[in-house]
Amino acid sequence: MSDGLDGLRRDVALGCRVMAHRGLVENILGHISVRIEGGRALVRSRGPRERGLQFTVPDDVRVVDLDTGEIADDPAGDYAVPSExxxxxxxxxxHPDVECVVHAHPPDVVVASLAGFALEPIFGAYDIPAAHLAAAGIPVHPRSVLIRTDELAAEMVASLGDASALVLQGHGVVTTGAEVADAVLRALQVDTLARMHLRVRAAGATPEAIPENDLAELPDLGSAFNRETLWRHHLAALEQDGRGLS
Structure with a gap:
């Protein structure tokens, strides 16, 4: 990932585009934040010519004071932070160890949560990081509300606990990571789990978690494969479809 504010703005913009490209968000919904020094974060905000996440550009990513919630680098007042x-x-x-937070509205995750399906590790080698994520447990926040107050957010944080992914009942998903790629890829893993649960049930079967000994055999293929290579794939797919930033 990138260094410096300009590089991080680009990372957030690309992360938003990847989420839209992979169907995790629709139109103008969803956002990403990245912690920076000085009690601030870069946050995907909405500008005067908002066109949606698939068209996010670095200028849409603004510096926000984490204490006040105010944008610190927009003297003209052209941008607004997300309501959530x-x-x-x-x-x-x-979570001081978290550097990036993603909020998205994957339709399959929403449907699975409304149906009351727990996202179990029903596959193994098909998507090893997703299997490990499910095995660790993906909690569900039971309230289908717009999380726009500190009180509602505190309830959500309690539901998240120490997990790195949280399903919001009838709403979407929140994921965390050390970088943009980590949090976005984790959201994609939750989406894959939900999609496969729905497909198994559509085929007339009941999804079941794979045996513990199968889980134990799933190797950690390393960040070079699970993150760097996979992230390059998603960025290349953006470019191929004419949705990249270059």
């Missing part, structure tokens, strides 16, 4: 900014401020405050 408390998702980001609360998670970053509660």
């Amino acid at each position: 900014l408390p998702i980001h401020t609360s998670v970053l405050a509660a």
